[in-house]
Amino acid sequence: MTEYSVISDTEEFLAACAALVAGSGPVAVDVERASGFRYSQRAYLVQVFRRDSGVFLFDPPAIGDMGALQTAIGDVEWVLHAASQDLPSLRELHLEPRTIFDTELAARLLGHDRVGLAAVVEDTLGITLKKEHSAADWSTRPLPAAWLEYAALDVLHLVDVRDALVAELEEQGKTDFAAQEFAATLARTPKAPREDPWRRLSGLHQVRGARNLAVARALWEAREMYAQQQDISPGRLVPDRSLVAAVLANPASKQALAGIKEFQGRASRTQLDRWWQAIVDGRAAEQLPRERVPSDTLPPPRAWSDRNPEADARLKAARPAVEAVAEELGMPTENLLTPDYLRRVCWDSPGTTAAEIGDALAALGARPWQIEQTAQKIADAFVEAAQAPDTTSPTAS
Structure with missing residues (x-):
């Protein structure tokens, strides 16, 4: 049985923070959300472990202001697993690390075959963790004892895992690689909101015509507003496929909408007036959405030979x-260099020298270590592609 303290009131919270201050070394931090159940990505549990302090499971909705925890551990290295997933929820609570160690990212750089938390703990420490509650509704109160035990184990071994990975990184000469990746993760800004988020509707490609797209937009917006009001994941109210089915069926009345077999979901009938009004509003919309949206997304590589033969040859x-460099370093190619960065420099052709390609990669967001490992190889490949005979020319033999 794991020892842990569940912290849900101010007195307990301040005592736990004092205990963490008295601890030693880095702190392990994890977050449990209610993804798929709630509208928000807020943290419903924050787990913290520090040597000589213990494991504390903080209940943010009950505690409220988490400032004392930031004061207690803000200057200490935080150990997280898949930090990019947890940092937004932590920042919403005004919990912000100055430095991090990401055990998942480190495992990737080291070439571990499996990088999930349970797998990394088992590979480094030989300890088996069960992950049966990872997709639970953590907004549930009171939280079951089995869930709390699971949450405590998520941080209990994380500092030991960190120490094992630090040694591996040193042995493989990747300490600086990891430091740059951790800093980039911490500095990464949130993506700007999409201009038309309703276009993320799964199955929207089946909808034809601007008027029908306006109906789809209105249904998505109505569901989004209601989901936010109820703090329920939109897909649990009415799934995407049901909204698209309603658009495709083109019902003539509210009763006809109710009769669509594919229009399902826990709120599909209880909020029928809401959905029907959205359809009416969409049909009456004066500003119709564009059927085709301009995008700076590159075409798929399979189309490059026709669209841009020179770029195709470079890629x-x-x-x-x-890929050969990644294999030599013993890490996934996507961790050596983001595939989209490579595609973009091949498409845009910023030059044929390592310096020119390095500048282009840096502008895209590549880290110095990645540029150092790949820019010259890419430059050599560009020269090779330029010198290769054009097999697409009618005169080529």
Whole structure:
């Protein structure tokens, strides 16, 4: 049985923070959300472990202001697993680390075959964790004892895992690689909201015509507003496929909407007036959405030979060169260099020297260590592609 303290009132909270201040070394931090159940991505439990302090399970909705915890551990290195997933929820609570160690990212750089938390704990420490509650509704109160035990184990071993990975990184000469990746994760700004978030509707590609797209938009917006009001995940109210089915069925009345078999979900009938009004509003909308949206997304590589043969040749030469470096370093290619960065420099052709390609990669967001490992290889591949005979020319033999 794991020893832990559940913290849900101010007195307990301040005592736990004092205990953490008296602890030693880095702190392990984890967050449990209610993804798929609630509208928000707020943290419903924050787990913290520090040597000589113990494991504390903080209940943010009950505590409220978490400032004392930030004061207690804000200057200490935080150990997280898949930090990019937890940092937004922590920042919403005004919990902000100055430095981090990401055990998942470190495992990727080290070439571990499995990088989930349970797998990394088992590979480094030989301890088996059960992950049966990872997708639970953590907004549930009171939280079951089995869930709390699971949450405590998520941080109990994380500092030991960190120490094992630090040694591996040193042994493989990747300490600086990891430091740059951790700093980039911490500095990464949230993506700007999409201009038309309703276009994320799964199955929207089936909808034809601007008027029908306006109906889809109105249904999505109505569901989004209600989901936010109720703090329930939109898909639990009415799934995407049901909204699209309603658009495609083009019902003539509210009763006809209710009769659509595919229009399902816990709020599909209880909020029928809401959905019907959305359909009416969409049909009457004066500003219709564009059927085709301009995008700076590159075409899929399979289309490059027709759209941009020179870029196609560059990519076909550069991609195996980068893959070879990744294999030599013993890490996934996507951790050596983001695939989209490689595709963009191949498409745009910023130059044929390592310096020119390095500048282009840096502008895209590549880290110095990634540029150092790949820029020259890409430059050599570009030269090779330029010198290769043009097999697409009618005169080529």
